[in-house]
Amino acid sequence: MGDSTHTALDARAIRAEFPILSSPRPGADGVHYLDSAATSQKPERVLDAMDAYYRETNANVHRGVYEMAAEATQRFEAGRDAVARLVNHPREGTIFTKNATEAINLVAWAWGVRELREGDEVLVTMMEHHSNTVPWQIVAGITGATVRFCPLTPEGDLDMDALRAMLGDRTRMVAVVHVSNTLGTINPVEEIVSMAHDVGALTMVDATQSVPHMPVDATAIGSDFLAFTGHKMCGPTGIGVLAAQPGRLEDMEPFLGGGEMISDVTTEGSTWNDIPWKFEAGTPPIAEAVGLGEAARFLGEIGPERIRSHEMAIAQQMLDALDDIPGVTVLGPRDIARRGASVSFTLDGVHPHDIGQFLDSRGVCVRAGHHCTKPLMRHLGVQSTARASAYLYTTDEDITALHDALAGCRAWFGAP
Amino acid sequence: MGDSTHTALDARAIRAEFPILSSPRPGADGVHYLDSAATSQKPERVLDAMDAYYRETNANVHRGVYEMAAEATQRFEAGRDAVARLVNHPREGTIFTKNATEAINLVAWAWGVRELREGDEVLVTMMEHHSNTVPWQIVAGITGATVRFCPLTPEGDLDMDALRAMLGDRTRMVAVVHVSNTLGTINPVEEIVSMAHDVGALTMVDATQSVPHMPVDATAIGSDFLAFTGHKMCGPTGIGVLAAQPGRLEDMEPFLGGGEMISDVTTEGSTWNDIPWKFEAGTPPIAEAVGLGEAARFLGEIGPERIRSHEMAIAQQMLDALDDIPGVTVLGPRDIARRGASVSFTLDGVHPHDIGQFLDSRGVCVRAGHHCTKPLMRHLGVQSTARASAYLYTTDEDITALHDALAGCRAWFGAP
Amino acid sequence: MGGLDDLYQQLILDHYRNRRGRGRIEGASASVHEHNPVCGDECYLDILVEDDRITDIRADGDGCSISQAAASMLTEVARGKDLESALDLVEHFRLVMHGDVVPDEDILGDAVALGGVAKYPVRVKCALLSWLALRECIAGYREATATGG
Amino acid sequence: MGGLDDLYQQLILDHYRNRRGRGRIEGASASVHEHNPVCGDECYLDILVEDDRITDIRADGDGCSISQAAASMLTEVARGKDLESALDLVEHFRLVMHGDVVPDEDILGDAVALGGVAKYPVRVKCALLSWLALRECIAGYREATATGG
Ligand SMILES: Cc1ncc(COP(=O)(O)O)c(C=O)c1O
Ligand SMILES: Cc1ncc(COP(=O)(O)O)c(C=O)c1O
16 A cells, blocks of 8 residues: 555546446436545445355354354454454444444443533534534433534634633533535544543544545544444445444443343343444344445555545546636635545525536536535525535546536526 | 235245355355344345445435435335335334344333333343343333343243233333244234233334244234344345334434434424434435345235245244254244244254254254343253244255254264 | 426426515414425415415525425415315325326416426425425414414 | 364364363362353353462363363363463463464363364354463452452
């Protein structure tokens, strides 16, 4: 990997590994998929790994003595190893959940319901995804704790001075997104984690939009908890990850109860399995872990540094293309070094839904809506935006198609 | 379907639809898979449906205006319809979870943590799977409620008199397994539900081992909640189902918070989406719902009645084969009409692990262990058992192979 | 781009650009505020009822072309209807949006042009927003008059 | 069935059928009770320590052939060892079970026959049960003697 970071990524070659990107859809000459922040496409090898699992060695894991079950367990746990390696995190702190949302809820419920008290504060930011807001609101509702929202600067960065001022004795948890899915903003999570730890608070980093797109070193970030999701990182749906400090997990009571997470069960009570399994109740997402492991290997081989470089170039092209269309307003930071390749924008006189619909007719897929960030939308004073988001398979042709379709969209709706 | 229930199921033809059952494993002439109670194998059409989803129209659901996203949403929700139809339940009460375990935990946490009080009782049975025991223990630990275990008769049936005597004013929840994964026992869940409702308790039926194997009519059973899992019913891992009374769900506060389950989110608090989505936070198991929908269609076309008839015949063959081996003791009811085709047994002088290992060398896959029913194991006075479990693709050849391998096993270990 | 022409018929774009019945009614008999959780669009609907008949109806709020055109068309076709017929109208439109019946121009007026929306499930919510708001509005009105007089 | 012969070597079946060092020690210096969550197997291990040396060691409990044979072999090879060498012995066996080193007959004695278990991850837990119990036992003994005297 060391060397590969210095050669640019060949997005066209990579694209050929993604079946859906080369199969033309009706009514459009190929698909310009610019909605990877919602979910990524999957390379053939990830689909093949899951299919092979089902066809060759499908069996329930961990308990079977027969060979097929042992092989299933081996492929499942190898998936965990690959994911842990990608984010430089110990395997025993790497828990499979069903998505990033469950990973965050796991902490909110297992830790929050038991530990939060009236007067305690959970600090989130105004740019959080609902998945890192609503769990804390729900748990606050049960425990009497308070959820506070850290404001943003006018450019769409976190207001670090405000954050500093909000941190205090009452702060029990600081939950912050690494890269905003709406604004693209990259937050200084290492700094935030250390500020939070200084006041004795725990930390949850929502790395859903960073792990797929850039090097993420969970150990360097040092947060107590870090969450991400499989389907946005070339992996399947139905799986997410909570990367937690092992010691923290040892101290915590379990969340979901059931098979696999126990050591012993009696009518009087139960004792728990070792981590990570203590937090994985029931049959885990086995094929999904196999697929996600393959996705992690795929990303690791290409190199997160190279993916990030490619996306910086694409993000710049995107900003330039959007600037070229009269009436377009881009939200979030303009400095490529401080943002990801997920770009929200509005077009005067045309509603985001209509933008999305029109662009689809030109084979360009973008998202329109509030992107599960309604507090942010209110803060920005918009109801919804259009959002184009890139990934390692995005090419300049996709950006040109976006540009031309947007120009056509203006004309069609007779925008000012 | 009406007519098909009268013709016997052709297990050999069905078997041909399952790729794994026809691909010989090294060291064995084909696989005799007798561990379907742990997880079932998957027919080609289920694998194809998921693969096609990823290759043709993978996109995040519910929010996208572009055609691929609309198509993804359509396939996902069609999966829900197919599952709801199979168990005769309204679609809006049909919630996708990650497995049966999460389905039960959803109720334990969302309802139990908020509603249970000291002195309240949750009634489970001595034959429950850990997944329908431990969640209640955890929630009891948080709330101060008590979990009580209904005893069994010597033959392995639920002691209905004892159950009746345990029900009372304090009973808030009765959680009972429909078919025991260890004993095979079929419980009279309709009767139990109505007894529970008579004392004002809610009901959770763990239908994980019934839905795959026999007609299950959730409406007729009438429980407040009914849980099952995808991977045991020809579907993928990573998905389970909670079939709940819609009115009950309307009244309940949500469990996991995040994207999709909200109606509005503000810094002051949030409001919730309509059911079922109110209980589906974050990106759902999309490909898995597509696969499970296909599995439900597959089972529906074959006909649950016919599957049940076939398994009754196989269960009888299994009991006969086991009876033929000296030193074998079968656990659970002997009356085929009162049991499923999951048969636990012990062999004098040979530990279940050794049975499992030896049988594997003959290409016969059985499970050995406590089957996630440790309270039951203690009750039966055994540490573990071997378990052979059948499904719609099990043939008499599988049973013959089981018989012959067991005979070989006795000899090898020099059992008495 | 046949699909696009089908969805965005000229009549729709016309209603979108030149909204009919836009605004609020002071002293309305009933009002509701609905929003679309998918995109955040909001709709305020006010009705004035006299002798069980909708004598005025206005819709406000922002949204996409489909939701705005649908609201505009709704105010035209619902104005002057008695409450029962207005409910029938909404129900017919709802069924059209769910693809269950073919749109009847005699019932729907200009809103017949929205028939193509049924093929776009996400947009169906946009089209229905104001129409279902009317149903809520009427229900609210009836409840208030039944209890309060 | 090469795999099976490899796993169940004659020496293993022999130890399984004729357990060495079975039972409990009255007045043991340290005892532990371990169980295997996968299958529910249990192991009671007692040691008698004199002058930092294991003068007696006994294992009890039920389990599969692998776990029983492993316990039997353990009692033979560990008896007479000083605590430090006993810990080295356990560590060597643990690494063998995880496939990290090749089994050394000079260190393991009869337990060298368990080398084939490493290929069967589920059975590794069976083989390790009593051996890791010894590690616990020694730790417990040291803690007790350090604090209590
Ligand atoms: C009776 C019963 N209930 C619940 C479960 C749990 O299912 P899952 O592991 O898919 O959550 C199982 C299977 O393991 C079972 O057999
Ligand atoms: C920043 C962020 N956090 C969390 C999530 C939730 O991910 P999932 O829906 O897979 O749980 C998303 C994506 O929807 C996201 O963009």
